[in-house]
Amino acid sequence: MILKRLHAFFHPEEFQGWGKTKKYFEGWYFKVINADETKAFAFIPGIAMDEKGQRQSFIQVLDGKKKTADYHRFAAEAFRPVPYKFEISIDKNSFSARHLSLDLPGISGGLHFTDNIPWPKPFYAPGIMGPYAYVPFMECYHGIISMDHRLNGELLIQGEKIDFSNGRGYIEKDWGRSFPSSYIWLQTNHFSSPGISLKASVAKIPWVRSSFVGFIAGIWLRDRLFRFTTYNGSVLKKSYADQGKVELCMENKNYRMEIFATRDRATRLASPILGLMEGRIEESMTATTELLLFDKKGRQILFHDKGRNSGLEVAGNIEEIQI
Numbered sequence: 001m002i003l004k005r006l007h008a009f010f011h012p013e014e015f016q017g018w019g020k021t022k023k024y025f026e027g028w029y030f031k032v033i034n035a036d037e038t039k040a041f042a043f044i045p046g047i048a049m050d051e052k053g054q055r056q057s058f059i060q061v062l063d064g065k066k067k068t069a070d071y072h073r074f075a076a077e078a079f080r081p082v083p084y085k086f087e088i089s090i091d092k093n094s095f096s097a098r099h100l101s102l103d104l105p106g107i108s109g110g111l112h113f114t115d116n117i118p119w120p121k122p123f124y125a126p127g128i129m130g131p132y133a134y135v136p137f138m139e140c141y142h143g144i145i146s147m148d149h150r151l152n153g154e155l156l157i158q159g160e161k162i163d164f165s166n167g168r169g170y171i172e173k174d175w176g177r178s179f180p181s182s183y184i185w186l187q188t189n190h191f192s193s194p195g196i197s198l199k200a201s202v203a204k205i206p207w208v209r210s211s212f213v214g215f216i217a218g219i220w221l222r223d224r225l226f227r228f229t230t231y232n233g234s235v236l237k238k239s240y241a242d243q244g245k246v247e248l249c250m251e252n253k254n255y256r257m258e259i260f261a262t263r264d265r266a267t268r269l270a271s272p273i274l275g276l277m278e279g280r281i282e283e284s285m286t287a288t289t290e291l292l293l294f295d296k297k298g299r300q301i302l303f304h305d306k307g308r309n310s311g312l313e314v315a316g317n318i319e320e321i322q323i
Contacts, residue, residue, distance in 0.1 A: 004083050012127035012143035013097060013118075015081035015088060016175045022053040025272035026175035028088070030100055031285075032111060032151055033064075033309050034167040037190065040064035040285045040309055041157075043102065044269075045088060045095050047079045050276040057090050058277065059104060060269055064285025064309070067267045071277075072104055086145070097145050097171065102155065109155035111164055113171075117197065117220055119144035128216055130231040139178055139206050145171035147220045148189040148197040170197065170311075179271050179279060180204050182316030184241055184248070186261055188289050188307030195222045198291055198307060200248055200259060202239045204320045213239070213321045217250055217257060219293055221303055226293060228257055239323040241314045251296070258292040261312055271315075287312035 001019050008014040017026050027046025033039065044060040055076035062069045078091040087096040092103035097118075101110040121127045128144045151167040168189050183203035189196065200217035215236045217228040228234040228250035237256075238249035246261040266282035273279040287310035293303040 007084050009133070010121070010126045011086065012121065012129070012133070012141070013086040013145045013171075013173065014084070015086075016141070017047065017081075018083075020049060022049050023051045023177050023275040024049045024175075025177070025275050025277070026173070027272075028095060028145070028173040029171065030095065031170040031187070031311060032100075032164055032167060033169070033190065034151075034162060034164045037309060038065070039162050039164075041155075042283075042285065042311070043095075043100060045090050045093065047076060048272055048275050048277045049076075051274050054276075056277070058270075059090055059093060061104065061107065062267055062269060062283065062285065064267075064311075067265060067284075067286075069267045069269050071270055106158045107155060109153065111151050111153040111155065111169075113146065113149045113151060113169055116146040116149040118146055119218065120225065128218070128229075130229060132214075132231065138176060140174055140176040140180055140203075142201070142216065143173045143175075144199065144218070145173060147199065147218065147225075148195070168194075170199075172199070176272075177275060178273050179281065180316070182318055182320045183313070184239065184246055184315075184318070184321065185313040186246065186259070186287065186289060186310055188287075188310040189220075190308040190310075191291075191305045196220065196303070196305070196307075198259075198289065200228075200250075200257075202236065202248065202321050204316070213323065215239070215250060217248075219257065219291070219303070221293070226255055226257070228252060228255075236323055239321050241318045241322075246312065246314060254296055255302075256292075256294040256296060258294070260290040261310060262288045263312060263314070264288075266312075281313055281315045283311060283313045285309060285311050 057079035271279035
C-alpha cells in the first residue's frame, strides 16, 4: 500500500485514494468535442466516500450542447484502479490517458487519444499543484492529465452514431474531501488555430485556521507552456464574475494574461462535500473566452484570440475571491 501511494503521489493522474475509507472523493474529467464542433461531452468517472464510510462509484455524463446531465451510480466495488499506472474501470467502462470505453444506458463505444500534452511534473513540483502537492491537509487537489489531444473513434449516444475522429479532447482530475466553497474554473482548446489550450482557476483555499485566494492557470501555445500560479511568483490582479461574464488577470515578471469570458446557460452537476456527492455545481461547455497574452519585457502581444466551446464553472460566494 505504501509503495502504491508513493508512486501515485509523483503521478497525479493515477488513483490517489489507496487506503482511503471515508470523507474522500476522486474524479477524472474527460472533455471530448467532435471535429465540426457540433457535439460536446464531458465524462466524469469517480469514487466517493462519506464521513460514515458509505461508498459509491459513479460516472457523470454532461451533454454540453443539449445542456443535460446524467448521473450513473455504481457500487464502490465496481471501481477498479490499476496500481502504478493511470487506468481505472467502473463496471464495463474504462478510462486512461489514451482512451475511454463506455457501456452505459444509451451510450456505448470507445475513443482513443493521441498527441497528448501533459502538464510537466518534476519531483519538486509533481503536477499543477506545485509544492502544494506536499501539503497533507489540503481540502482539494487538482491535476492536469492532458491540456490538449486528438480524438479518434466513435460513440453511439441515444441511438445516434457520433464520429469523434480528428476532434479535440482535454483531461483533468480532482481529489480530496470537498470542492472549494467558492471558485471560478474555465478551459478551452478551441482557438482559431490548433495547438493552443487554456486552463485557469481561482478558488478560496482553506489554510490552517484561515484561508487565501489561490490561482492556477496555464496557456499551451503551440510548443510552450506559460504558467501563472500562486507558487511561481505570479500575481492575481483581477478576479471578477457576474451573471454575464468572468474577468481574470494574472501576471508575473515576464508576462501578463487577461481573460474575458462570456457566460452561457449552464447545466447542474453533482459535486463532493466531505466525500459525499451531494453538492451541486453548474457548468457550461458553450462559453466564449477571449484570451490575451502579453510579453512585458518585449512589449508585444504574443497571443490574442477567442476560444470556443469553453468549459466554465462559477460556484459559491464569488465575493470571497473577487479582486
